[in-house]
Amino acid sequence: MTAIADAHWIKESLSLFASLVEQPPGWRLLTTLKAAGNMQMEAVRSPRLAAMKVDSRLLASGFQVHGSKIQMIRQFSDIPKTRIQGIDGWIARPLPGLSLGIYTADCAPLFLVADNGALMGALHVGWRGLLAGIVQEALRLMTRDFGLAPKEIEAILGSHIGSCCYEVGAEVGGRFSKECMKEREGKNFLDLSDGIGMVLRRWGVQKISKSPWCTKCSDESLFFSYRRGDKGCQMSLAVSLA
Numbered sequence: 001m002t003a004i005a006d007a008h009w010i011k012e013s014l015s016l017f018a019s020l021v022e023q024p025p026g027w028r029l030l031t032t033l034k035a036a037g038n039m040q041m042e043a044v045r046s047p048r049l050a051a052m053k054v055d056s057r058l059l060a061s062g063f064q065v066h067g068s069k070i071q072m073i074r075q076f077s078d079i080p081k082t083r084i085q086g087i088d089g090w091i092a093r094p095l096p097g098l099s100l101g102i103y104t105a106d107c108a109p110l111f112l113v114a115d116n117g118a119l120m121g122a123l124h125v126g127w128r129g130l131l132a133g134i135v136q137e138a139l140r141l142m143t144r145d146f147g148l149a150p151k152e153i154e155a156i157l158g159s160h161i162g163s164c165c166y167e168v169g170a171e172v173g174g175r176f177s178k179e180c181m182k183e184r185e186g187k188n189f190l191d192l193s194d195g196i197g198m199v200l201r202r203w204g205v206q207k208i209s210k211s212p213w214c215t216k217c218s219d220e221s222l223f224f225s226y227r228r229g230d231k232g233c234q235m236s237l238a239v240s241l242a
C-alpha cells in the first residue's frame, strides 16, 4: 500500500466516527476503512494500530461468536494478552492506553458509554447477538455492577447493514417484533438499529446516535460487507484517553 493510500485510511478512519457523533469524554471512537485491510489478521492489524497510535498490547478483542458473553476490565491485569475465544463484548473502566476492539462486516459495533466517560461498553451485535440478549446483558452489567442509571448511558451505533439490504428468511424475521421488520416485494428485511434501539429504550437509555451508512450499499471502498461477498472485517475501537 502506498503512503498516499495509508494517509487516506488513517485520516478517514479517525474522522469517520468523529463526524457522526460527539466523541464521549475520555474516549476516542474510530472505525477503520476497507482500505486499511482485514483487521482480523494480526499482520494487518498491528501496523495499522501502531499508525493510529493504538497500543496493541493493551487491546482487548475477541474471536466473536454472535453470542452474549461480555468480559469486564476494571484494571490492567484484566486486559487479555491475546484475543479471547467466544467474547462479543467488553465493558471497561478508562485505563491509560486501553482500547476495546470490535470486528464487523455488516453486524453493528455498538458503544455504550457513561455520560461522564467513567465506563465504556463495546459490543458486536448482529441478529443472533441481539436475540441472544447481548444488549440487555451489557445494560444489566453497567447498571447492576457499576451502579449507572440508564439515563446516564449514551448509545453510539456504528456503521452496519441497513434495512435497505438486510434480508432475512421468514424463520429469522418471525423471531423479531414487527416494529423492526420491513417488508418489500414479499421479502423480509430486518432493521438492526431499530431492534437495538427498542432494547435500549425499553431499558431507559434516551440518548442514541447512529451512523447513517449501510455497510452493504454505501460506496464499496468504505466498508467490508459480508453480504456483498467480502471476507474481511473493519475494526471499530474505543480508545481510552485516560
Ligand SMILES: [Zn+2]
Pocket: 161, 162, 163, 164, 165, 214, 215, 216, 217, 218
Ligand atoms: Zn443498504
